[in-house]
Amino acid sequence: MSVKPELVCPAGSLPALKQAIDHGADAVYMGLKDATNARNFAGLNFDVQSAKEGIRYAHAKGRKVLMAINTYAQAGEEKTWQRAVDTAASWGVDAVIMADMGLLDYAARTHPGLRRHLSVQGSATNYEAINFARDAFGIERAVLPRVLTIPQVEHVIQNTKVEIEVFGFGSLCVMVEGRCLLSSYATGESPNTAGVCSPAKAVRWQPGPDGLDARLSGILIDRYAPDENAGYPTLCKGRFNVNDETYYALEEPTSLNVMSVLPDLLRIGVSAIKVEGRQRSPAYVAEVTKTLRAAIDSAVTEGSRFHVKAPWQQALGKLSEGQQQTLGAYSRPWK
Template sequence: MRSPELVCPAGSLPALKVAVDHGADAVYIGLKDATNARNFAGLNFDAAAAREGVRYAHSRGRRVLMAINTYPQAGDEKKWRTAVDAAADLGVDAVIMADMALLDYAAKTHPRMRRHLSVQGSATNYEAINLCRDWFGIERVVLPRVLTIDQVAHVIANTDVEVEVFGFGSLCVMVEGRCLLSSYATGDSPNTAGVCSPARAVRWQESPSGTQARLSGILIDEYSPDEPAGYPTLCKGRFAVASETYYALEEPTSLNVIELLPELLRIGVSAIKVEGRQRSPAYVTAVTSVLREAIDSAVAAGDGRFHVKPQWQQALGRVAEGQQVTLGAYNRPWK
């Protein structure tokens, strides 16, 4: 079986280096602005760091992909076009984009630069993917995490565009590319501002019962003194509903597809992606190391017996959101 490319997150130069050092075939990065969907303070790359990251990865035979995957705003389109020009100047191996006008700009201005359709493009069927291939020359699509294995296989069977799927990382209650939930609280959509809970809207307050996390004044969660506090997002907050306080929209958990690797290889997935540019280099190290070993093991097993090692699941469980994992839509029993 052909080994899929392992694509790992790099929210910083240290994260990029540990991903490369621990077995990533490619890393994906973003600039320090709203052109990428992980626009958190303290993350991402300026020109100097990006250039060093590209040099470091290329010198070791690895690829760098740049996410320019938010949607340009009217009157400010130049910022997004400048990001595309910067990617070309840096010599990245591909740009990951969602907006069709921006894809068109990249195709016409930098035709030799490889283009991937971002998960933010929300393409869940082969017709949409083939349209973007015909119009904008995309060579890969990142599928939203809402499809079953059979649906992914159906897409692959009906397009010659490479298909990339998520293999590990935080899940989202929304279909990627269609999230507007946080804009109700903050005025900023992650599809435009690049972050679902902008730092300016986040407040931590101590109370007699613990630490309160608020988003634009809205109480999102309250943590007891001995409970680890998560970053507040509306979709993963705990709310009082019918006299019970719980995760009303989505419980924190991480996608983990290690046990499905033989099936993903069989249907011809071209790349397996790790979510988490907002996570630490330690997270990147742990997940990259495990997935590298697991993918190599699945490829070596071929059609034979693939064993999921307990230590793989233990290592991933420690860095999973909420310290729990799921197969997500891949194992959805309904159509």
């Protein structure tokens, strides 16, 4: 088999970071408490004290810390993003994850020794884009958007020397990451700029005669019956009335789970498998990390004899959106 890929897990808080490290993550990714990262939710992310403690904790156990500075710098506020890069370098993180080309250029010029990864928000879906970022900004890894089949991922890997990281578990994105305009249409903000799909200030749950209404900036996103669990409203996963039928018109709430194709991902040579979910709880991070750690290790050891064990599937099934799982774009049977 190929070299074992790194398991890269989310750290939206210090407790989540420690759970990821304790349960087998090779690396964690985190962000600051501001708009420089694409999970800028209230109550999440790191200040100076928690970041330094998290980095110390991870490095003491021989693990890596990656810092996401993966939104796009806004005109007139470039120094906020540049300071984030300076901060990452001063704290001794193992890499920064960035999408903005101007910021990548700043990091390459100002901190040439700081390892640079191209974020999924950079929306690089072909090897030409990745090789351009390598030649121009010295990136050493690229995170692929969740829109490519396994043969397409393999084609990218075969045509670049840049390490390739793919998503392995967590919420899907119906858009090509880095190009989403839906949330900004509804709220004036987006993950590319403000760092969140659905800003908390725009979210409202309102009881009504027909159930619980979930609204985003006043727009009705979903209506939940009394016996339904109310999800956090995001525009792409709402239920809408189309031609007198109400359903998930854009995307159903479901989670990506690549355990069944791990041998294929190892065979084609992916360098890292990433878990989505910096907005999730430490308990979620612990369970997903532990399960994928066991599955990846087993895939490396067993090769073609690998099979997904029922307890792994059950563990991740309980943590999936809508209790549903999919291979997403990795499997396109109509092609």
